[in-house]
Amino acid sequence: MAGVSGCLKYSMFIFNFLFWLCGTLILGIAIWIRVSKDGNEVFTSGNSEANPFVAVNILIAVGAIIMVLGFLGCCGAMKESRCMLLLFFIGLLLILLLQVAAGILGATSQSQTKRILNETLYENVKLLQQTGDNGKEFREAMTTFQKKFECCGLVNGPADWGSNFDSISESCACDSGACMTYSGKKVYRETCISFIKESVEKHIVIVIGIAFGLAVIEILGLVFSMVLYCQIGNK
Known part of the structure; x- marks a missing residue:
């Protein structure tokens, strides 16, 4: 039976460590946007039930989840645990699907x-x-x-x-x-x-940029984790 590729194993570890750092960065930036005084009170005051920071709140949750998944991926790679790798794969796939759904929803509701x-x-x-x-x-x-x-x-x-x-x-x-x-x-x-609208759009652009960059990383993570999962099963 073929063994687990050491190169793939450590590549997976390094990737997930960077993935964990990415989650930390996303969480930090999202919190900064959420607590920024650049019109934060201006956007959320009043009796309206609408919250312009819903996307940012979601990004905070995603950043925290990514940190957990990065930890699972690192441990799964080093301990050659198929269970951890499978949990990592499923969690990452769900996040990717949610991002796609949120992107489609956001694109279709811009006017609203x-x-x-x-x-x-x-x-x-x-x-x-x-x-x-x-x-x-x-x-x-x-x-x-x-x-x-x-x-x-x-x-x-x-x-x-x-x-x-x-x-x-x-x-x-x-x-x-x-x-x-x-x-x-x-x-x-x-x-x-007009300045308030520009500030909101600036925050939205930051969120979209992070989401697209994250999607590329997530796809790579899915590929790495599944290949390593299969190799461990063939030992």
Whole structure:
């Protein structure tokens, strides 16, 4: 009977170690996107049940699962355990199928996602005019966002702030460039809605890039694990 190829065995170990590192990286990047202050409160505030970070939350789960699978693959290769290799193969195949399904679903629901985001942002305008604790975190996030991206207001400009404008006017203050006058103060002419959409799209591109790169690695992992599984069975 043919023995297990030492080259394949150690290649499988190295591959799965890199796969484990990949899972760690994915988990770290996904968490960074999820907790990023680049409009995080802006995207999730309001009464809308839609969550623009659903894909990122899924990616966090995928990253954690990949770390577990990478560990199984490493142990399966070094201990020549068919059980571990089979669990690794099945788990990896399920993740790949889920990624394909999520990709198809995301591609077919782009217009709906944009509509939900628009509805959420337009609904959040009401929070800018409120006082007290209701919407406080959202208003604080918006003032920070306005300073960083040099914009003022969410949809209709500084008028979105209503009677709260005087208290946040400093975050809208414009020294040069595209300025306008509102309530006797020079403020940014550009509203923040376009910058918020760009930030969401940037996060989506990162998620898609990771998913495609991961799919290639997963296919290689399926091939490696099945070949090694067969070789161990032929010993």
